Amino acid sequence: MAILKAKIVLVPLGEVDFILVNRLATNIGPIFNRSVDILKGMRVPEESYNVIRGQNYASVILNKLERVKANQREFILGLLEEDIYLPDEPYVIGNSDTVSRTAVVSLFRIRQEFYGLPEDDKKVFTRAYKQSIFHLSPLFSLPSCRNPRCINFYSQKMFDIDSKGTKFCDLCNRRLSGAGK
Numbered sequence: 001m002a003i004l005k006a007k008i009v010l011v012p013l014g015e016v017d018f019i020l021v022n023r024l025a026t027n028i029g030p031i032f033n034r035s036v037d038i039l040k041g042m043r044v045p046e047e048s049y050n051v052i053r054g055q056n057y058a059s060v061i062l063n064k065l066e067r068v069k070a071n072q073r074e075f076i077l078g079l080l081e082e083d084i085y086l087p088d089e090p091y092v093i094g095n096s097d098t099v100s101r102t103a104v105v106s107l108f109r110i111r112q113e114f115y116g117l118p119e120d121d122k123k124v125f126t127r128a129y130k131q132s133i134f135h136l137s138p139l140f141s142l143p144s145c146r147n148p149r150c151i152n153f154y155s156q157k158m159f160d161i162d163s164k165g166t167k168f169c170d171l172c173n174r175r176l177s178g179a180g181k
């Protein structure tokens with residue numbers, strides 16, 4: 001019997017545009033050469049909400065996401081509209097945990113409306129796609145990249161996210177083909 005490869009599972013948390021989630025699922029699979037499932041959505045965990053900050057704590061969300069794993073081969077990516085944070089950061093776009101192999105990406109600052117600009121679905125998809133790949137990469141043992149053109153370039157600022165490309169650089173591609181088995 002063939003050894004089963006890790007599968008990526010997308011989990012919408014709360015109300016998330018299903019067309020966007022679907023498009024992400026279709027595009028994320030090929031870049032990691034993995035199949036992608038979309039799980040029926042779950043609620044944004046209430047206990048992740050910090051009343052003082054008005055944001056949701058990313059680590060609590062990752063914890064919750066770990067519990068939806070059907071087996072150890074599943075890599076989970078949660079998507080939500082809410083703003084998320086880590087204690088030492090004013091905000092984060094996403095976060096990952098390599099031990100539980102879970103990741104989360106927030107669309108809050110990815111949306112143009114956050115900057116008082118008109119909606120732009122194309123931009124939202126491209127940004128969400130780049131950051132989904134960026135936050136899934138550590139789960140495939142791929143450290144963040146120093147090449148500002150690489151999709152795996154470390155980026156939290158929208159300018160850096162918009163400036164980087166939509167593909168792995170050669171170095172990341174080589175590392176990826178030797179990891180994440």
Ligand SMILES: [Zn+2]
Binds near residue numbers: 146147151152171173
């Ligand atoms: Zn790279």
